[in-house]
Amino acid sequence: MEKKVIKAGLIGFGTIGKGVVKLFKNSGSIIDAKSGVRVELKKICDLDIKTDRGVKVAPGVLTTDINDIINDPEIDIVIELMGGYRPAFDFVLRALNSGKNVVSANKAMISKYWRELRQAAQKNGVSIMCEASVGGGIPILRGLEQGLAANRIIEIRGILNGTCNYILTKMTMEKMTFDAALREAQQKGFAEADPTFDIEGYDTMHKAIIISNMSFDSRFSERDVAVQGIKGIDFTDIQYADELGYVMKLLAIASRDVDGVNIRVQPSFVPKDNMLASVNYEFNAIYVKGDAVGETLFYGRGAGEMPTASAVLSDIIHIARNMAHGYTYRKAQIAVKEAAVKVKSIGSIVSKYYLRFSVSDRAGVLAQIAGILGRYNISIESVLQKARHSVSKVPVVIMTYEANEADLRRALKKIDALATTKEKTVVYRVIN
């Protein structure tokens, strides 16, 4: 099905939608040249077509009726930027089933319905792409699917949420408290009025699922991911991290070994000489370890109008170029092959740990803690005991060698139950 002009329809005229419209206007010649065919944005659908977005749109392009896009036989590419599970999923499914290619930046939908979307796309001999759903402008999904295509992916570590990274960077570099850093992020527009979704780690979780689905050719759900956000991280631990040669980063980690895959979202201690430690403020980065390529890292802006639009357009160009060259997605030629990958529980992982105990300042307390850790096969790498902050309790910081998470949890249960333990022990995983 070759065409002289390929027409696209956009659903969702928000920030990213605006960026996409701008790119079509300002870089149309590049888009056409790279596609090898003229690409036009024919329709834009949004419930609000009154508000001025500051970009000129030709009359008749705007509509509030989704059918003007989904039922238009001239439109070959549907760009879904409305976000959320539904009705986005229903619209995209209808688009795929009416033989249209889909480009989406919707991480919630893609992470939840990836299998259904891929199957629908293949059944209809079209394609669904979502580069913008992870890492904003960073071409990470292409990197995984194409650039590293010959690799077995062993581990992925991603800084995937600009809001959290901005807050942690502010706390680290400018010695701010969590609340102060969050307030500033909100003032600068890096955080929502209700930041729950970001700081509780759910946004990072969605992206972790998308990356894992692609990397391990499987299908993971929210239940498969152990999620810990950065909400209320204590500045004390940011300071200890610095003293010990680390920086705190919220990481999405997906690791595979012979037993299966473990996916987790966790604030982590990252060594200062690790590339991820240099990823600051609103920037994102994804570290990928493959069996052939070894260690790689992809870095860039993980959000924002133009970076995200850049990723959306890269998908549009890819599809347009394929159409222009007569690439036909053979229906169901590539079956949705999903290896049955075992999901490993968080308890099964092995890691080094940072532990901060709050204990009463009595002789023998450290010995007691060390004794319990030892009984659960947790060896101590270093101990940091500070001058007492108060008479009632003193902080004791312990860095462990690699230990099993389940063992550690059992040990901490015992330690937190001691009369000499004044507060729940603070735990962070330490990556190498």
Added chain:
Amino acid sequence: MEKKVIKAGLIGFGTIGKGVVKLFKNSGSIIDAKSGVRVELKKICDLDIKTDRGVKVAPGVLTTDINDIINDPEIDIVIELMGGYRPAFDFVLRALNSGKNVVSANKAMISKYWRELRQAAQKNGVSIMCEASVGGGIPILRGLEQGLAANRIIEIRGILNGTCNYILTKMTMEKMTFDAALREAQQKGFAEADPTFDIEGYDTMHKAIIISNMSFDSRFSERDVAVQGIKGIDFTDIQYADELGYVMKLLAIASRDVDGVNIRVQPSFVPKDNMLASVNYEFNAIYVKGDAVGETLFYGRGAGEMPTASAVLSDIIHIARNMAHGYTYRKAQIAVKEAAVKVKSIGSIVSKYYLRFSVSDRAGVLAQIAGILGRYNISIESVLQKARHSVSKVPVVIMTYEANEADLRRALKKIDALATTKEKTVVYRVIN
């Protein structure tokens, strides 16, 4: 031209060739799954088919006759890993003209004959890919051509030579002299017995040309690149860089503005908080700034058997997948559109500079130097004057604000001619 099995022929059974054969053996299932078709390595051509490479090869696969590959109608993909300008270019041209796709890791050939190779590929409706020619396993060419397809590339800064980066890292981290670091690089196999090609910057230049050709859709030659290697870099300057908050890196820089493109290879002062400053030892990284995506960085192993093989296979999978899906490269449909990009001379660039003068320890010398710099519109940001090393000469280090390179050269000509100047002034560009 759909096929059940796609057959490839390999020219050049050296280190990377060995890696490619290993990947075919160990990851065949992945390669076939990603390609959507079975891919076989049918022939391997090398002058030496006696030496045991430590990988099993089926009988009849090895040959010393290039025609067994180029004249075999069954072979659809030719993998060229022999290196050098010729006869590689002649073989590849013959392969393209006999309707075969080509995958090459040959930076010398690709940098010199890109236009001819693209034209031949398009004339014959086949494709030529060379991901492995720049950045080893890092999928940077795909990133530029596909992931960032909607962007106007504004600037590229690359650490593209593992040998040089290893030497500079050793000098910086372990306070080694250039010669000691080079010797160690040679012992570890990171540098050739004759390291000229690497340390003089020619290898980096080839990669800079390839990246520039792709990024600016133009065609540059060696004459268009100002090249300065790292040979004989003085440890003194590595130390001053550290004191001033910088690290020395050999960078390939390609920058574009309204007047044109400037391409240069130069040892540069990189601020410690710049991501490129964290790229150490044999690793490579490419910083890309696009008008929509903003700043991105791609990092990984720039050389080596398996990382490079990973890149070669990613190209093979791409071609096989296209063939399996009936993608037909329309003959000359995408004309080789090469924008006539003006090449800007090195004299026209604007940069900050690090200057180390060796002058006689007399009152008024600094004033004299500052005076000359001022007359050529070069403003001083900071001055570092150390205790005298000898009675005869003292070092004076000056960091400038942004200045025009031509102005700087004129000023230094004057300064180096002064009776009080004891040695040629050392100059390095400082990036921000």
